[in-house]
Amino acid sequence: MALQRVREAAEKAKCELSSATQTEINLPFISANSEGPQHIQMTMTRAKLEGLVDHMIQRSIAPVKTCLKDAGVTAQEVNEVVMVGGMTRMPKVIETVKQFFGREPFRGVNPDEVVAMGAAIQGGVMRGEVKGLVLLDVTPLSLGIETLGGVFTRMINKNTTIPTKKSQVFSTAADNQTQVGIKVFQGEREMAADNQMLGQFDLVGIPPAPRGVPQIEVTYDIDANGICHVTAKDKATGREQNITIQANGGLSKSEVEQMIKDSESHAEADRQKRDLVEAKNNADTQLNTAERQLGEWKHVTDAEKENVRKLVSELRAVMDNSNSTKDEMQGATDKLQKAVMECGRTEYQQAAAKNTTGAQSTPNQEASQEQKPKEETPDSGKQG
Structure with missing residues (x-):
């Protein structure tokens, strides 16, 4: 019973301090001991209350930041801030919200009734009695x-x-x-x-x-x-x-x-685990590419191919080692990828050079074949 009286007095003082800077708490005969009845009589100021609950108010900003991040918007891009619940009447709460969003929160609705009003409007929308409003779920x-x-x-x-x-x-x-x-x-x-x-x-x-x-x-x-x-x-x-x-x-x-x-x-541990798996997936893809290219190269030297095979073996060893880190996996993958790209460049250049040489020899042969009749024409004319 005494605890209930204290709670009621605390609630009353909290509400009064939303409009006043101080209030009196008076609870006579709250308890008794060997010396007789015990009473509570004290003055509570708004500053004292705000100091007691400041950590709770600051903690409430964390979900606001999360909500903005998930929505992909900044505090400055929010058009209006509607406060919900009786606690939002506390001046410290209002000031904290104002500092965070850079504007006064919208206070044109009763914070105790706004949720019920929204539910009533949604009921009207579902019955077809309210037009032009849509409740968006996520x-x-x-x-x-x-x-x-x-x-x-x-x-x-x-x-x-x-x-x-x-x-x-x-x-x-x-x-x-x-x-x-x-x-x-x-x-x-x-x-x-x-x-x-x-x-x-x-x-x-x-x-x-x-x-x-x-x-x-x-x-x-x-x-x-x-x-x-x-x-x-x-x-x-x-x-x-x-x-x-x-x-x-x-x-x-x-x-x-x-x-x-x-x-x-678990965010940090999960990120590290995902990074390692993605590095391994990337390494596996690069291994598949290198082994396929080894069977297709025709103009790459044996020494270059042997270097690629060596790097393939090194990367496989890193992948098979359960203690390998993401950086080790990525480093071995990058070395193999660089070697494969260099061999691919060699393959392309050699193939292009061969095609160019072949293309140049064909017109010369045709030209020599065309010149022979021209040389024979005068002789055939003299014989005539």
Whole structure:
């Protein structure tokens, strides 16, 4: 009972200090001890209250910054700031918001009623009684698919307004691959396994071809009801497969918030893991290119080819070492790529020189053949 009285007095003082610079707190007979009844009688100033809650007010700016970042806008690009909730009447809150956005927040609505008013308006829109207004929903988490190395490739970012549609072209990871598995995820972590899988399906019947040649177009289409349609289509054959899921994956608000917190706390470790996987993917692609080119070069010297083979072996050794860093992987990849480019330049120059020599010899032969009849003409005339 005493604690409830203290809470009520604190709430009353907080509200009074939004319009006054100080207030009196008087709670007689709040408790008792051996000396008799105990009372609370004190003066609370606005400055004292603001000092007590300042860390909370500053903490509330963090989600505002996140919201602006996700929306891709700056504080200066926001037209109006509408404050919601009774606490936004506190002068310190108003001043903090003003400093952050560089303008006075809009105070033409009752902060205690504005959310209820919005809900009522949306109800009117749904019943067809309110015209000219649209409530725009957003995706609570990023949506994407798992790609080579277990990387989570985002296709629709968090807080994207729906309905929305996004397509991206991917390819196969191995030679003569005739099917691909599409795994659909949502979340904010860099690796797919750390996010929530919403579903999966296979696209089959892809014509056999070298890795990287087939074009698989993956499309995310989210309608106004939050229903997500994911389609994978082979652009060569027109074959396609799809899956339909809920864009939010059935997660509660608290679960979504927890996933976002997890992504923030693991951000640096996730980034390093993704960078290493992408470096390995890049190295694997360069190895495939080098080995293919080795079988095609006709004008590159044996010494140059042997150097490329040596660099291929070195890169494979780095990739096979589980302790290799991203920088080591990237360094070995760059050395191989440079050698392959130099050999490619040699191949092109030698082939071009050979073609030029062949082209020059052909007109000379024709010219000598044309000159012979001219030399014989006078002789044949004398004989005549």
